[in-house]
Amino acid sequence: xxxxxxxxxxxxxxxxxxxxxxxxxxxxxxxxxxxxxxxxxxxxxxxxxxxxxxxxxxxxxxxxxxxxxxxxxxxxxxxxxxxxxxxxxxxxxxxxxxxxxxxxxxxxxxxxxxxxxxxxxxxxxxxxxxxxxxxxxxxxxxxxxxxxxxxxxxxxxxxxxxxxxxxxxxxxxxxxxxxxxxxxxxxxxxxxxxxxxxxxxxxxxxxxxxxx
Amino acid sequence: xxxxxxxxxxxxxxxxxxxxxxxxxxxxxxxxxxxxxxxxxxxxxxxxxxxxxxxxxxxxxxxxxxxxxxxxxxxxxxxxxxxxxxxxxxxxxxxxxxxxxxxxxxxxxxxxxxxxxxxxxxxxxxxxxxxxxxxxxxxxxxxxxxxxxxxxxxxxxxxxxxxxxxxxxxxxxxxxxxxxxxxxxxxxxxxxxxxxxxxxxxxxxxxxxxxxxxxxxxxxxxxxxxxxxxxxxxxxxxxxxxxxxxxxxxxxxxxxxxxxxxxxxxxxxxxxxxxxxxxxxxxxxxxxxxxxxxxxxxxxxxxxxxxxxxxxxxxxxxxxxxxxxxxxxxxxxxxxxxxxxxxxxxxxxxxxxxxxxxxxxxxxxxxxxxxxxxxxxxxxxxxxxx
Numbered sequence: 001x002x003x004x005x006x007x008x009x010x011x012x013x014x015x016x017x018x019x020x021x022x023x024x025x026x027x028x029x030x031x032x033x034x035x036x037x038x039x040x041x042x043x044x045x046x047x048x049x050x051x052x053x054x055x056x057x058x059x060x061x062x063x064x065x066x067x068x069x070x071x072x073x074x075x076x077x078x079x080x081x082x083x084x085x086x087x088x089x090x091x092x093x094x095x096x097x098x099x100x101x102x103x104x105x106x107x108x109x110x111x112x113x114x115x116x117x118x119x120x121x122x123x124x125x126x127x128x129x130x131x132x133x134x135x136x137x138x139x140x141x142x143x144x145x146x147x148x149x150x151x152x153x154x155x156x157x158x159x160x161x162x163x164x165x166x167x168x169x170x171x172x173x174x175x176x177x178x179x180x181x182x183x184x185x186x187x188x189x190x191x192x193x194x195x196x197x198x199x200x201x202x203x204x205x206x207x208x209x210x211x212x
Numbered sequence: 213x214x215x216x217x218x219x220x221x222x223x224x225x226x227x228x229x230x231x232x233x234x235x236x237x238x239x240x241x242x243x244x245x246x247x248x249x250x251x252x253x254x255x256x257x258x259x260x261x262x263x264x265x266x267x268x269x270x271x272x273x274x275x276x277x278x279x280x281x282x283x284x285x286x287x288x289x290x291x292x293x294x295x296x297x298x299x300x301x302x303x304x305x306x307x308x309x310x311x312x313x314x315x316x317x318x319x320x321x322x323x324x325x326x327x328x329x330x331x332x333x334x335x336x337x338x339x340x341x342x343x344x345x346x347x348x349x350x351x352x353x354x355x356x357x358x359x360x361x362x363x364x365x366x367x368x369x370x371x372x373x374x375x376x377x378x379x380x381x382x383x384x385x386x387x388x389x390x391x392x393x394x395x396x397x398x399x400x401x402x403x404x405x406x407x408x409x410x411x412x413x414x415x416x417x418x419x420x421x422x423x424x425x426x427x428x429x430x431x432x433x434x435x436x437x438x439x440x441x442x443x444x445x446x447x448x449x450x451x452x453x454x455x456x457x458x459x460x461x462x463x464x465x466x467x468x469x470x471x472x473x474x475x476x477x478x479x480x481x482x483x484x485x486x487x488x489x490x491x492x493x494x495x496x497x498x499x500x501x502x503x504x505x506x507x508x509x510x511x512x513x514x515x516x517x518x519x520x521x522x523x524x525x526x527x528x529x530x531x532x533x534x535x536x537x538x539x540x541x542x543x544x545x546x547x548x549x550x551x552x553x554x555x556x557x558x559x560x561x562x563x564x565x566x567x568x569x570x571x572x573x574x575x576x577x578x579x580x581x582x583x584x585x586x587x588x589x590x591x592x593x594x595x596x597x598x
Binding site (some may be wrong): 014053055058059063064067099101104105107124125126142149151152155180181197198 | 239241263339381406407410411413414455456457458459460461462465495499518539540543576577578
């Protein structure tokens with residue numbers, strides 16, 4: 001029977017070719033899905049995120065780990081009927097704010113959040129505030145995340161928040177913000193609950209806020 | 213000394229060099245805002261240029277490009293021309309075609325084969341929704357569209373190339389070859405997207421090597437035709453392979469997928485006595501600098517202020533630099549002391565040569581005219597005293 005450590009290590013090293021057999025082998029041998037998710041897959045992605053954050057791993061390594069995670073979840077998800085809560089820690093709606101076309105940072109956050117078991121609704125780039133509002137109504141997320149690289153487009157974030165408030169949705173979600181020019185001070189200024197200087201930290205912050 | 217002579221003398225670390233007073237670029241929206249904040253208007257910004265698009269701080273290569281360059285800020289401060297880009301075309305030159313169109317948006321394939329979506333309701337820059345190269349098979353099909361013969365290359369040269377080359381012999385401004393989209397990670401990412409590029413480094417490393425080998429040879433064929441007739445002052449290699457916390461790729465990845473092509477390209481450039489070989493890379497680049505230097509790169513641009521320009525100059529005294537002034541200290545709520553502090557950093561580096569100070573990217577709309585004027589006048593005054 002493949003051990004949880006083997007599964008963990010396969011994800012952490014981005015071994016997407018073997019991960020399917022390892023996960024299937026563990027399931028066939030009676031390992032619980034909850035154990036595989038929490039003690040092998042998610043922990044591996046947390047480790048990858050930490051190493052990326054500290055400069056020990058690079059972006060291709062992270063993408064490879066995410067690919068391995070995806071292969072594993074494709075095997076696990078159909079078996080979760082009625083127990084989806086085991087794999088889905090919450091829902092995140094994310095988009096690059098109006099006027100901004102950059103998406104590398106946003107895509108990294110998606111990779112890490114999905115790796116931690118979040119369902120992520122990606123609204124894309126140059127997202128109008130009304131699109132965020134409509135997505136909140138449709139998907140009922142726990143977290144709404146704004147991404148922006150340009151200093152000029154950060155000025156649009158208060159407008160996005162106001163639209164969410166005007167729609168009466170502010171209390172139902174936690175807000176997150178990230179991007180090269182964003183600081184903790186900026187997040188505090190607009191009452192945004194979640195900030196992280198990098199993508200790996202963002203997924204951790206999502207978990208922290210939901211566990212509060 | 214004209215702008216070109218100043219550029220060359222500074223980049224040569226000449227003792228008596230005059231430092232160019234120059235800016236790389238402004239957003240069109242910045243110039244429009246500054247008109248209402250006090251910048252005297254000499255010429256309106258063309259309505260066809262969107263607010264986030266660039267107005268270059270250089271002289272136009274020909275009148276054809278006159279609308280894309282600054283006609284207002286440079287005369288006010290008596291600025292030198294920045295490096296003007298010699299026009300290049302790295303596309304597959306395929307016919308653009310519209311795939312879908314309605315009242316809301318248009319989806320089209322451009323000459324690179326990128327599928328773009330552009331919204332009609334507002335001024336919007338097209339966003340890429342699909343890439344032409346997803347694997348090695350796509351790559352072979354894609355490059356079959358390129359013709360590297362003299363006849364094929366000739367189609368990529370400006371229509372008036374011979375006359376232009378003759379005119380450029382007597383120019384008073386510096387020019388560069390290269391830049392967007394040319395670079396040994398940037399071009400691949402441009403044509404295949406970030407994820408395919410990065411995963412292919414592991415899944416099919418030979419594919420990435422073949423890609424860069426192909427475009428290295430294409431570049432040598434292409435640029436040979438240009439360099440036979442035009443003496444360029446600088447070469448730009450666009451990478452943008454770092455973010456605010458560091459490099460996207462490791463030393464091993466650089467050594468495997470990029471270094472060999474830098475070495476060959478730079479050998480080729482040396483045949484034309486080109487010594488100003490700059491990498492254009494945003495983000496925190498500290499761990500990449502020694503790799504680039506070792507591969508033959510001699511300069512960096514735009515040297516975003518997330519990097520400590522004083523420390524880099526101390527560590528690499530012969531490394532040339534352009535940019536480095538933190539634009540954020542020119543935003544609305546900044547103080548004069550903050551601007552003076554940032555100026556102090558660039559003054560330190562200026563004294564040691566090989567450096568042209570300017571804002572660390574195109575000047576964005578959140579830079580106020582009042583703060584920009586304060587910064588530029590102080591910087592010009594300091595340059596005059598050196």
